[in-house]
Amino acid sequence: xxxxxxxxxxxxxxxxxxxxxxxxxxxxxxxxxxxxxxxxxxxxxxxxxxxxxxxxxxxxxxxxxxxxxxxxxxxxxxxxxxxxxxxxxxxxxxxxxxxxxxxxxxxxxxxxxxxxxxxxxxxxxxxxxxxxxxxxxxxxxxxxxxxxxxxxxxxxxxxxxxxxxxxxxxxxxxxxxxxxxxxxxxxxxxxxxxxxxxxxxxxxxxxxxxxxxxxxxxxxxxxxxxxxxxxxxxxxxxxxxxxxxxxxxxxxxxxxxxxxxxxxxxxxxxxxxxxxxxxxxxxxxxxxxxxxxxxxxxxxxxxxxxxxxxxxxxxxxxxxxxxxxxxxxxxxxxxxxxxxxxxxxxxxxxxxxxxxxxxxxxxxxxxxxxxxxxxxxxxxxxxxxxxxxxxxxxxxxxxxxxxxxxxxxxxx
Amino acid sequence: xxxxxxxxxxxxxxxxxxxxxxxxxxxxxxxxxxxxxxxxxxxxxxxxxxxxxxxxxxxxxxxxxxxxxxxxxxxxxxxxxxxxxxxxxxxxxxxxxxxxxxxxxxxxxxxxxxxxxxxxxxxxxxxxxxxxxxxxxxxxxxxxxxxxxxxxxxxxxxxxxxxxxxxxxxxxxxxxxxxxxxxxxxxxxxxxxxxxxxxxxxxxxxxxxxxxxxxxxxxxxxxxxxxxxxxxxxxxxxxxxxxxxxxxxxxxxxxxxxxxxxxxxxxxxxxxxxxxxxxxxxxxxxxxxxxxxxxxxxxxxxxxxxxxxxxxxxxxxxxxxxxxxxxxxxxxxxxxxxxxxxxxxxxxxxxxxxxxxxxxxxxxxxxxxxxxxxxxxxxxxxxxxxxxxxxxxxxxxxxxxxxxxxxxxxxx
Numbered sequence: 001x002x003x004x005x006x007x008x009x010x011x012x013x014x015x016x017x018x019x020x021x022x023x024x025x026x027x028x029x030x031x032x033x034x035x036x037x038x039x040x041x042x043x044x045x046x047x048x049x050x051x052x053x054x055x056x057x058x059x060x061x062x063x064x065x066x067x068x069x070x071x072x073x074x075x076x077x078x079x080x081x082x083x084x085x086x087x088x089x090x091x092x093x094x095x096x097x098x099x100x101x102x103x104x105x106x107x108x109x110x111x112x113x114x115x116x117x118x119x120x121x122x123x124x125x126x127x128x129x130x131x132x133x134x135x136x137x138x139x140x141x142x143x144x145x146x147x148x149x150x151x152x153x154x155x156x157x158x159x160x161x162x163x164x165x166x167x168x169x170x171x172x173x174x175x176x177x178x179x180x181x182x183x184x185x186x187x188x189x190x191x192x193x194x195x196x197x198x199x200x201x202x203x204x205x206x207x208x209x210x211x212x213x214x215x216x217x218x219x220x221x222x223x224x225x226x227x228x229x230x231x232x233x234x235x236x237x238x239x240x241x242x243x244x245x246x247x248x249x250x251x252x253x254x255x256x257x258x259x260x261x262x263x264x265x266x267x268x269x270x271x272x273x274x275x276x277x278x279x280x281x282x283x284x285x286x287x288x289x290x291x292x293x294x295x296x297x298x299x300x301x302x303x304x305x306x307x308x309x310x311x312x313x314x315x316x317x318x319x320x321x322x323x324x325x326x327x328x329x330x331x332x333x334x335x336x337x338x339x340x341x342x343x344x345x346x347x348x349x350x351x352x353x354x355x356x357x358x359x360x361x362x363x364x365x366x367x368x369x370x371x372x373x374x375x376x377x378x379x380x381x382x383x384x385x386x387x388x389x390x391x392x393x394x395x396x397x398x399x400x401x402x403x404x405x406x407x408x409x410x411x412x
Numbered sequence: 413x414x415x416x417x418x419x420x421x422x423x424x425x426x427x428x429x430x431x432x433x434x435x436x437x438x439x440x441x442x443x444x445x446x447x448x449x450x451x452x453x454x455x456x457x458x459x460x461x462x463x464x465x466x467x468x469x470x471x472x473x474x475x476x477x478x479x480x481x482x483x484x485x486x487x488x489x490x491x492x493x494x495x496x497x498x499x500x501x502x503x504x505x506x507x508x509x510x511x512x513x514x515x516x517x518x519x520x521x522x523x524x525x526x527x528x529x530x531x532x533x534x535x536x537x538x539x540x541x542x543x544x545x546x547x548x549x550x551x552x553x554x555x556x557x558x559x560x561x562x563x564x565x566x567x568x569x570x571x572x573x574x575x576x577x578x579x580x581x582x583x584x585x586x587x588x589x590x591x592x593x594x595x596x597x598x599x600x601x602x603x604x605x606x607x608x609x610x611x612x613x614x615x616x617x618x619x620x621x622x623x624x625x626x627x628x629x630x631x632x633x634x635x636x637x638x639x640x641x642x643x644x645x646x647x648x649x650x651x652x653x654x655x656x657x658x659x660x661x662x663x664x665x666x667x668x669x670x671x672x673x674x675x676x677x678x679x680x681x682x683x684x685x686x687x688x689x690x691x692x693x694x695x696x697x698x699x700x701x702x703x704x705x706x707x708x709x710x711x712x713x714x715x716x717x718x719x720x721x722x723x724x725x726x727x728x729x730x731x732x733x734x735x736x737x738x739x740x741x742x743x744x745x746x747x748x749x750x751x752x753x754x755x756x757x758x759x760x761x762x763x764x765x766x767x768x769x770x771x772x773x774x775x776x777x778x779x780x781x782x783x784x785x786x787x788x789x790x791x792x793x794x795x796x797x798x799x800x801x802x803x804x805x806x807x808x809x810x811x812x813x814x815x816x817x818x819x820x821x822x823x824x
Contacts, residue, residue: 066684125694238547282535
């Protein structure tokens with residue numbers, strides 16, 4: 001595998017990892033904007049705009065957009081997070097030119113008023129769709145509570161109120177501010193010709209505007225702390241859902257690998273402390289810990305859901321478990337096992353072009369560097385028990401903000 | 413690219429399948445045992461799920477914790493699931509760890525401890541899984557659809573019932589294992605960087621002592637599909653539907669896949685375009701194909717806000733019914749490219765390949781070469797698909813809804 005990069009005169013970054021043995025090529029336009037870059041009056045605009053990007057351009061109506069992806073058998077989609085909006089597709093190598101043509105075209109959407117109103121209904125339905133899934137509802141609420149006004153707590157979908165009130169002109173203004181060439185990367189991984197890709201992207205994006213798309217408030221939030229209950233009637237929500245958030249290392253932090261190993265030891269889906277304490281004895285249906293590494297800040301997410309009658313017991317167990325790891329650290333065996341798991345996952349992820357594409361993009365966006373699969377493996381190998389202690393001291397697992405969602409009125 | 417596929421039948425009835433994939437460092441396995449929920453005895457629905465859970469709580473010389481640690485120390489990502497007819501055990505890791513991993517799975521299949529002391533924990537997890545369906549309306553409506561559409565035991569909820577789970581004893585679990593876990597008709601499929609002679613020799617050694625016996629026949633009731641409505645105060649009405657298609661071995665199989673593709677392959681397909689895009693009725697609407705060996709169905713799903721649910725149902729049904737009136741050549745061209753691209757792109761995943769060759773063997777008693785599937789997809793014609801739809805029209809569709817208030821189903 002070979003890495004390449006290039007910056008166009010308008011500031012757009014092009015990245016590529018070529019692998020002649022791959023059967024496909026994965027491509028994306030990666031826009032560095034998301035809900036954290038929104039003001040309250042346009043809450044949800046990044047995600048709504050992601051939908052509108054598929055609604056057509058001067059060259060294509062909405063149907064033609066979908067048809068032109070379909071014609072080349074593209075496995076395409078898009079997603080919006082707190083800080084990225086990504087339009088991606090995987091195709092067989094021979095279809096790369098057609099893919100680049102449609103993908104670059106849609107990044108300059110017409111934002112037609114009539115499409116805007118129709119799509120608004122779909123977004124409103126999507127908001128309800130997530131609200132009725134307690135596993136999602138608790139996550140959204142927990143983030144809002146933990147971040148306490150910090151923009152990373154902004155809702156990605158927005159609310160029924162904010163989306164209903166949003167105008168086409170507000171969206172167009174947001175688009176002009178955020179979708180400038182220097183704020184966008186074109187990325188490819190897999191079986192493709194690099195020079196040809198640079199040429200295709202260069203041609204398709206030559207007239208994209210230059211501009212500054214700064215991000216405000218890149219502070220590390222301390223977390224609100226406390227235990228917050230959102231009580232729902234038992235006939236609406238049958239289980240109790242608990243999500244705990246604690247500050248963790250940001251995406252570009254040297255201790256990120258150690259933090260990820262800690263979260264594997266504490267909350268992986270097999271063999272972790274939480275697995276043995278909650279899942280194995282049948283106390284909680286689902287339990288685990290993950291880490292979210294963002295721009296300038298990170299967070300540990302610890303969550304479980306269980307019968308409401310057992311929620312207090314489970315909560316006590318998790319709290320004691322986190323205190324124990326915080327105080328006494330992890331064992332050498334746990335440390336080695338977590339490394340083994342992570343290394344095995346890295347190797348397998350490296351075998352899929354879509355996963356490589358996303359990793360290459362993220363490493364560049366967050367760390368400003370390229371890392372091959374082998375670089376990545378070496379970095380995991382290099383983590384020491386001392387790093388683990390250091391990350392625990394710097395980002396304590398006991399510094400939790402707790403949100404509970406379900407029938408209960410109190411958790412202890 | 414030529415495929416390298418191996419098959420080997422053990423004398424006791426177990427079939428070993430392997431596909432060697434160049435350029436990967438991983439290997440995946442997929443095991444099918446005909447011991448799914450359809451085999452649960454009366455009054456003990458949920459037994460298969462309990463057995464599946466308990467099998468990994470200690471086997472051979474290892475107790476539950478040692479077993480889990482051994483797999484984690486080999487970097488095995490894994491899962492067990494109870495299907496209608498089969499129990500599936502699957503996993504993936506680095507290729508060099510494959511043989512030691514299979515040795516552990518031989519213990520799990522042949523020598524599980526099925527500890528009595530952990531039955532309550534397994535029961536508790538099963539009961540919570542049943543309870544959690546109430547918080548996932550989309551999953552619930554699909555379960556309710558299958559219950560009403562398929563004859564017993566094919567339409568059973570694989571999770572069983574709360575009463576069945578409570579009633580099961582450890583003797584039931586152990587006797588279920590003795591009756592159903594023997595090598596006849598068991599499929600062990602492997603894909604990745606495998607060394608066939610070494611794999612074959614090791615599997616012979618690991619499974620040679622597994623004694624075959626006759627499998628109890630499965631009595632399937634006469635089909636009597638029934639539509640229905642489940643009233644629940646939800647913010648989104650869930651709509652599920654089904655009607656008969658042809659199973660995978662049928663000469664019309666690819667025509668059925670073509671028909672489903674025109675309806676629901678991607679964002680240019682009819683359901684997405686006509687129900688979601690043109691009218692903004694809902695976020696999610698799809699059709700899919702599902703098959704047993706002797707029967708198959710086309711199923712559909714839509715979720716919409718209650719005030720839009722009737723129109724969503726009407727328009728969705730209309731799309732299924734009017735498909736027979738005509739298909740544009742361009743629509744079918746797109747389905748062909750999509751099916752072929754997906755086929756090739758799945759070749760990059762060892763897990764997807766292990767699962768695909770196991771599935772082919774289960775349904776067809778052979779592995780379809782990629783060229784055969786590609787040729788069949790190339791051979792799809794509008795006329796062929798329309799003729800299929802005339803023979804198998806969307807008539808007498810079973811519709812199940814979940815939400816506030818029943819909907820009218822027009823049976824034209």
